[in-house]
Amino acid sequence: MEVTMAEPDGVLTERNVDVAALYDMLRRCKASAEEIVAKMLAIKKEAEPKSELREVVTQILLNFVTLRQVNRSILLEEDRVKAETELAKAPVELTTLQLHNLMYEKHHYVKALKACKEFTTKYPGIELIPEEEFIREAPEDIKRSILSTDRTHDLMLKRLNYELFQRKELCKLREKLEQQKKALQETIANRKKFLSSLPSQLKALKKASLPVQHQLGVPQTKKLMQHQLAELLPPPLYVIYSQLFAQKEAFGENIELDITGNVKDAQAFARQLANKDAAMSTNLVNSKLEDDVPDDNGDGQRRSKRPKKVPSKENLDHSGIYQSHPLKVILHINNDEASDMNPAKLITLKFEFLINLNIVCVGVEDSEEVPENDILCNLFPDDTGLELPQQSAKLLIGSSLSFDESRTSRPYKWVQHLAGIDCLPEVSPLVSVSEESSGETTKHASALSSLSLYRQQNRVQTVVQRIRTRKKAQLASV
Known part of the structure; x- marks a missing residue:
């Protein structure tokens, strides 16, 4: 820094002086003045000669001169800095003023543009x-x-x-x-x-x-209602109804068909059966997934499926074994040679499906007398209706029990065939024929041929003709 200092002879010169050095010199002069004052106090206390006191006074005066010179240099430096600051402040203020002017002009232009944009013309919108x-x-x-x-x-x-x-x-x-x-x-x-x-x-x-x-x-209305009810029939009864109805429509068979029973119960049973099938399919998928999961031993082998427990026969409710479906199929067989002496209606049959035994039974409608079943008994050889046609039904009802003879409806074998329930015999026909005599073999062969004739496509026509023939013979003998 350039400062102006006074020489001892009173001439002012400009030198480059460091402000920090000036402050350092100021501190040294202060410390020296304090030492001289302390020395003067010591001389006065000790009553030393005044010549030493004069020398000390001279030194302190020199220090005061130095302090004043340094202080003046510092003040001059501050004045110079202030002057330079004032000189630098003027351009800053001018620039700030110009900035404010520009901001004001910008605001004015933006306002004018907004007014122009919001100006409503002659053709708005x-x-x-x-x-x-x-x-x-x-x-x-x-x-x-x-x-x-x-x-x-x-x-x-x-x-x-x-x-x-x-x-x-x-x-x-x-x-x-x-x-x-x-x-x-x-x-x-x-x-x-x-x-x-x-x-x-x-x-x-x-x-x-x-x-x-x-x-x-x-009777078109009744026909439509019967077809709607047929959708609620179990599959075996539906097969019987469809075959009998087809026989009537195709060949003009003199028969009448009706479907009776509780419709609401049938609908509830159908919903229950649908839910049961869905649950069974879900359980089957879950069981397959569980079978595919390896066991905890980590050997990668699948767990063996545990056999399901079969309930004992003592736990079966025999009263519910003969539970039938809410809907029944009624077949009215009319006389094909109707006259005044021979009424048109010959016999009425009722077909019902036993749910637990999975068999179809048939009996004479509105007849509580067992002899009426003679018309249906042995309609085909060895078919009394007292023997259950399926081995599963026999296992379910028990080996010591047979079909209830007091029931008017019985599970004849021809009814099962008519309903589409074909079961294998317990013993092969060849084995049974080989064990019989020659005469009995011929008789049995004829029975088998008659049964095979029934098993052809005209099974419905064969059943209706035989029942009509037996009923006519019964009426003629009375």
Whole structure:
């Protein structure tokens, strides 16, 4: 730093002085002055000669001069720094003033731009089509018209006229569509009103057509109801119903079919069976997944499947073994040679399905007397209806028990075949034939041929003919 210092002879010169050195010198002069003052106090206390005191006073005066010179240098340096700061502050203030001016101008321009953008023109909110599309699609009378001498303004006016033309056309189209919509709504309301009254009209028509159906012998309503009930039948009874109905429709067999029983119970049973099948399939998948999981020993081998426990026969509820399905199939066999002496209706049979035994039973309807079953007994050889046709049913009911003889419906073998339940015999027919005599063999062979004839496609016709023949013979013998 450049400072101005006074020499001992009073001449001022400029030198480069370090401010830190000035402060260091100031501290040394202060310390020296304190030592001299302490020395002066010591001289006065000890009453030494005044000559030594004068020398000490001279030294302290020199120190005071040095302190004043250093202090003056420091003050001059501060004045110089302040002057330089003032000189540097002026450009900063000028730059700051210019910045504020620019910010003010920016704010003014932004405000003007916003006012221009928000300025409401003569055509507010109109989105015109592009100019190329206007030139391509506008009518010629609009494009040829001259509305202004300014080309740009003339084009804008033409585009506005074309926009007005389009909006008028759209208003006309909207009115036309509104009229069509109103007409369609009226049509829909009339059709809804008709559809709401249609069930009652169909019900009245159905009720009115019943006498005509009975007169013409075409009970269509009853037929539809029977077909709907047939969907709730178990598969064996459904097979019997479908075969008998096909025989009647195809060959004109003189029989009548009915399905009786509790419909609600049948629907509940069908839902229960569906849920049971779904649960069984889920359990089967889970069991397969468990079988595929390796055991905890880590040897990679699959766990062996444990055999399921079979309930003992003592735990079976024999009263529930003969539980039948809620729906039954009723077969009315009419006389094919009806007359005044011979009534049309010969016999009525009732087919029912025993759920637990999985067999079909048949009996004479509205007949509690066991001799009526003589018509069905041995309809085919060795088929009394007292022996269960399936080995599984025998195991379920017990080896010591047979089919209940007090029941009018019995599980004849021909009924099982008619229902599609074909079971293998317990003993091979060849073995049984070899054990019999020659005469009995011939008789048994004829029985087997008769049974094989029944097992052909005309099994329904064979059953109906044999039952009709037996009933006619019974009526003739009375």
